[in-house]
Amino acid sequence: MLGQTIWWSCIALETFLLVRGFAGRLWARYPVFYAYISFVWLQSLLRFSIFHLRPQQYKPVYWITEGLGVLAGCAVVFEIYRVGLAAYPGTARMARNLLGFVSVLALTKALVDTWNDPQWWLIATTMDLERLLRTVQSFAILALVVLFLFYAIPFGRNLRGILLGYGVFVGLSVIQLTFVTDSSSRFHNFWSYASPASYFIVLGVWAVHLWSYFPSPEPKRAVRLEEQYQRVAAATAQRLREARGYLAKGVRS
Amino acid sequence: MIGVWGAFAGAIVLLLVLLAWVRAEASSKDSCSDWGASEQEQGESVEACSPEIVSQLFSAADSKFISGLESPGLENLFRRERTAVALHWVQETSAFISKVMRRHLEASRLSADLEIATEARIFLQYARLKLYCGILFVLIGLLGPQRLAGTALYPERFIQRVGEGLVEFQLAAQLREPEGSESL
Numbered sequence: 001m002l003g004q005t006i007w008w009s010c011i012a013l014e015t016f017l018l019v020r021g022f023a024g025r026l027w028a029r030y031p032v033f034y035a036y037i038s039f040v041w042l043q044s045l046l047r048f049s050i051f052h053l054r055p056q057q058y059k060p061v062y063w064i065t066e067g068l069g070v071l072a073g074c075a076v077v078f079e080i081y082r083v084g085l086a087a088y089p090g091t092a093r094m095a096r097n098l099l100g101f102v103s104v105l106a107l108t109k110a111l112v113d114t115w116n117d118p119q120w121w122l123i124a125t126t127m128d129l130e131r132l133l134r135t136v137q138s139f140a141i142l143a144l145v146v147l148f149l150f151y152a153i154p155f156g157r158n159l160r161g162i163l164l165g166y167g168v169f170v171g172l173s174v175i176q177l178t179f180v181t182d183s184s185s186r187f188h189n190f191w192s193y194a195s196p197a198s199y200f201i202v203l204g205v206w207a208v209h210l211w212s213y214f215p216s217p218e219p220k221r222a223v224r225l226e227e228q229y230q231r232v233a234a235a236t237a238q239r240l241r242e243a244r245g246y247l248a249k250g251v252r253s
Numbered sequence: 254m255i256g257v258w259g260a261f262a263g264a265i266v267l268l269l270v271l272l273a274w275v276r277a278e279a280s281s282k283d284s285c286s287d288w289g290a291s292e293q294e295q296g297e298s299v300e301a302c303s304p305e306i307v308s309q310l311f312s313a314a315d316s317k318f319i320s321g322l323e324s325p326g327l328e329n330l331f332r333r334e335r336t337a338v339a340l341h342w343v344q345e346t347s348a349f350i351s352k353v354m355r356r357h358l359e360a361s362r363l364s365a366d367l368e369i370a371t372e373a374r375i376f377l378q379y380a381r382l383k384l385y386c387g388i389l390f391v392l393i394g395l396l397g398p399q400r401l402a403g404t405a406l407y408p409e410r411f412i413q414r415v416g417e418g419l420v421e422f423q424l425a426a427q428l429r430e431p432e433g434s435e436s437l
Contacts, residue, residue: 090365145274146270148274149270152277171264172268236375243349243382246346
């Protein structure tokens with residue numbers, strides 16, 4: 001009963017989010033995110049129908065839609081990067097390199113593991129694959145958030161909500177997929193309620209942050225950037241050298 | 254593949270970093286903090302000490318003079334005061350280094366022509382200097398600034414290595430620097 005209530009509440013909140021997106025013209029600002037929410041909304045309705053009408057087909061439908069959801073989630077991460085760093089080409093370049101590094105690292109590890117154990121793909125379950133993809137996704141989000149923190153990129157309310165909600169969702173998904181392997185365990189029973197409940201909270205975060213459109217703050221100084229940057233890079237090295245000189249003098253004397 | 258515990262640790266780190274990010278966002282909103290605006294408002298509040306003062310601060314001459322007076326109370330007071338000033342100097346220097354880095358990040362985040370290798374090198378230099386400040390802070394607290402002069406062989410060598418990296422970087426940066434450039 002509680003599970004059904006949470007399920008219906010999530011569908012209602014997704015519907016509300018989509019309606020607010022249309023009403024506030026947020027669709028045009030964050031098309032990928034709203035396409036993702038539409039997909040999740042349709043997915044929820046489909047799963048709900050299959051669960052009641054053809055329960056024997058629920059499992060394959062669940063895992064197929066779940067896989068598609070993970071891929072759609074990658075597009076959401078890309079949209080966060082695209083919109084959040086549109087006004088910051090330097091940080092965007094850094095982010096591209098960092099995300100590229102994370103992808104290459106994940107790919108290399110996958111290739112090495114497959115080389116060492118060629119049967120891996122046959123043995124791995126759908127849950128293993130999802131955990132792997134979600135983990136890579138969580139590392140990509142982690143890399144982005146660290147960059148946002150490091151460069152102090154100011155975020156608008158909307159984008160902050162999207163990133164916060166999706167980051168929490170991915171983090172909790174990884175935790176769930178890490179521990180919920182045995183369907184008869186007590187943890188599985190607990191998580192069967194905790195997972196949809198946490199998703200409901202994530203939807204709540206999105207609903208609050210995406211109530212209406214809030215633009216991201218623009219950087220205040222954006223003139224003669226290249227020239228300024230070269231000067232600042234040289235001056236930074238000079239000032240750090242001076243600081244080093246003072247430190248050296250301090251310990252030498 | 255990625256170990257179960259590795260995935261779990263990654264997820265926990267992600268949630269913690271998200272929390273830190275939300276807190277940082279909230280505090281930056283409170284202090285109306287685009288770096289550019291806040292720096293202009295606050296002005297040049299943090300500056301490095303002059304080398305002469307620093308030399309005096311770490312010099313053993315004053316300590317010898319006070320010891321010559323043979324007053325334990327005065328000697329204790331002097332040691333306490335000198336240590337406090339030296340620690341304050343390290344903190345100021347550390348803040349100065351952070352400020353330089355902040356300004357650099359402010360400019361680099363807007364640059365379309367940013368070089369990853371240069372950025373990585375600058376960050377490494379920054380991290381080393383901050384680490385060195387941390388080590389110096391602990392050593393001053395433990396040994397006092399005067400005794401540090403005698404035990405500073407390793408840090409000095411370390412600083413020399415950092416300095417070599419900085420000089421190398423600066424030469425590379427100056428080659429690309431436009432004419433008539435001004436310092437920060």
